[in-house]
Structures are given as structure tokens and as C-alpha cells.
Amino acid sequence: MPKPILELKDVNTYYGMIHAVKGINMEIGKGEIVALIGSNGAGKSTTLNTIVGLLKPKKGQIIYDGNDLAHCSAAEIVKMGICLSPEGREVFPDLSVQDNLKLGAFTRKDKVKIAQDYEKVYSLFPRLFERKTQVAKTLSGGEQQMLAIGRALMSDPKVLLLDEPSLGLSPNLVMLIFDLIKDIKKLGVTILLVEQNAKMALKTADRAYVLETGRITLEGTGKQLLTDDNVRKAYLGNI
Template sequence: MLVLQDVNVYYGAIHALKGISMEVNEGEIVTLIGSNGAGKSTSLKTISGLLRPKEGNIKFNGIDLAHVPPQKIVSLGISQVPEGRRVFTNMSVLENLELGAYLRKEKSEIKKDIEKVYSLFPRLLERKGQLAGTLSGGEQQMLAMGRALMSRPKLVLLDEPSMGLAPILVKQIFSIIQEINKTGTTVLLVEQNAHMALSIADRAYVLETGKIVLSGSANELESSEEVRKAYLGG
């Protein structure tokens, strides 16, 4: 579904991604793990068109994304849940969800999808009239995920969904990611909590200073001594 080939990205003179190649197949949960500054978020921003590669190819269902603007990438079926949630704080929960469907016209279908989001995240239904800025961190994460689903994506890019959340909420968010995947949405997950990410992923890539240094099935990487020492606390 998604293929990155020898992708190089720069921030000015800084070489942020150094020739990364990876793929995500339809129906999978694939995770990118690595320490802070390894290039995980940069990878997602490059896929969603917020950053442009200097060299290399990115193809989604055979379409070259090199010169496609971000809003067109959303209409092709890629939606991103950004790091730090980035909800519209002065708008209600419902208005945030409606904005997620801004490229769509069919009102009855949009309404159905809002109901689906509420069934995945019952807390959002309780809070639908509340300003997003008054929600807790966990509720804002749920809202950011729900908003991303409103464009009916084929592929969801999740950037650090567990950041700043209590352990009990982290478990809940990860079980919802599995739920979203079971309904047919492919997931590319960037996550500092390597243990949780590998527990739900099919495959994984390990990024270090802008390079992919390891890849394989999530089980292989979880039992790799190198990964255990560097990312799993022993």
C-alpha cells in the first residue's frame, strides 16, 4: 500500500532522513520505533506531504506522492494524528469531528461516521458539546484519532499516541488502535513506548539518527537482544 524508497529529507543543512526505505501492506499495523530525534515524526510528516524529500520516492497505492499537496494526500486516503494531538481548542468536540470530514460532502454518511467515532470513543459522545481545550489529555487523544477517522482513511499515521498519558489510558488507546485496524484501516504507528507498540504491531522498523537499522516482524524485534537493551529496558 505504501512504499518509501531511499527517502532523504533535510531541515536546512541537517540531514534528517538518510535514505530510508520501508513498506506498509494493506491491513497491517506497522510501527516505527526509535529514540527522540531519530526521525520518526519526520517520516510521518514526509508521507503526509508536510515535508518534502530531497531525494527518493514515496508511493501510495501506486501513486507518486512527491508533488501532491497535503490536502490531496488526505483525499487519496492518508490521515495523520499529529504528535501533541493538535485539536482545535476553541471548537466543540462535535465541530472538531466535522472538520475531520471537511473534504466530504455526503451529510448522511458523515453523520453515520460521527456515530461510529462515538461508539469507538463513548467519552466523546458524553463531551460532544464541550470545548476541546477543556478535555483531559486522554480525551484530546481520542478526539484527534476520531477526527482523523472522519476522512475515511485507508491508512492512518499515528504520531506518539501514548505521549503524556497515564498507563491505564495508554492500554485503552492501544486497544482502540487494534479495533480501528480490525475495521479495515491500515496503521503506521510512531511510538516511544516500544513495548506497547511491538505488542500490537505486525511488523516494525527501528530508526536511529535518520537511518533504518533493523526491521522485521514485531515478535522478532521484541525478542532481539539489541532492541531489548536499547528500547525495552533490558
């Protein structure tokens, strides 16, 4: 495994009185795609929201590039180089594609690099370039997902967190999104992927963790978990 860029150490997160994440330990190596799979309610999105500061852990450390993020604000964490593309896309529906992307770069001042990143996003997502003046609510589901990922990339992240990027998409678009995830990795971005399509996630990921009721129960390479009998029965339809 490459040197970790992000580590979770005994992280515990609560929703009110509900203990949603229970002492998890994870390492994400620089330049890796790491998948986090599990059933609904396992704590996957809670884990991502804790990393980016939308939720605060009650116990534990989140170490990024030598810094503990547990006491940083969400805005500070984005500036440090971690960005979340949320479940459900959450694009700004009445703004254009271009303006959605512009908001992704709101923490940045480097105008030349921002202009270069527009080009990078449009080369990754040519469909967005074709629709850059179109308002986001008129895009298809797949196009909105591309826009959500593109907006996250406009923050110039070192680590990109993707929460259910294939949710609700047709099989052809699912394949396209996973191809794009591999392309983003080639740009040098580290990716932590939460995904219900466990088969595609494990095929794409360098390594993966299985989360069950807030606890990590298995970890290994994507290939190892694809052939694990317990994973196959629980998440892959025993194929």
C-alpha cells in the same frame, strides 16, 4: 506480508541543512499495523510529515496505491486517503468535540457517509459522545488524544498515521489507546504507528522498523523485535 498499500523508496528529507531522513525504505501492507520506533531525534515524526506532504523529500519516492506522493500537496494526500493524528494532539481548543470532528471531514462531500462516520467514531470513543458539546481545551489529555484520532478518522482514511498517541498518558489510558488502535485495524484501516513506548508498540504491531539517526537499522515482526537483544537493550530497558 499483505500487498503494500504504502511504500517508501530511498526517501531523503532535510530540515534546512540537516539531513533528517537518510535513504529509508519501508513497506506498509494493506490492513497492517506497522510500528516505527527509535529514540528522540531519530527522524520518526519527520518520516510521517514527509508521507503526508508537510515536508517534501529531496530524493526518493512515496508510493501510495500506485501513485507517487512526493509532489502532491498535503490536502491532496488527505483526499487520497492518508491522514495524520499529530504528536501533541493539536486539537482546536476553543471548538467543541463535535466541531473538531466536523473539521476532520472538511475535504469530503458524502453527507450520508459522514453521518455514519460520526456514529462510528462515537462508538469507538463513547467518552467523546458524552462530551460532544464540550470545548476541546476542557477535556483531559486522554480525551484530547481520542479526539485527535477521531478527527483523523473523520477524513475516512485508508491509512492512518499515529504520532506518539500514548505520550503523556497514564498507564491505564495507554492500555486503552492501544486497545482502540487494534479496534481501528478491525475496521479495515491500515496504521503506521510512531511510538516511544516501544514495548506496547511492538506488542501491538504486525511488523516494525527501528529508526536510528535517520536510517532504518532493523526490521521484522513485532514479536521478533521484542526478543531482539539490541532492541531490548536500547528501547525496552533490557527486560
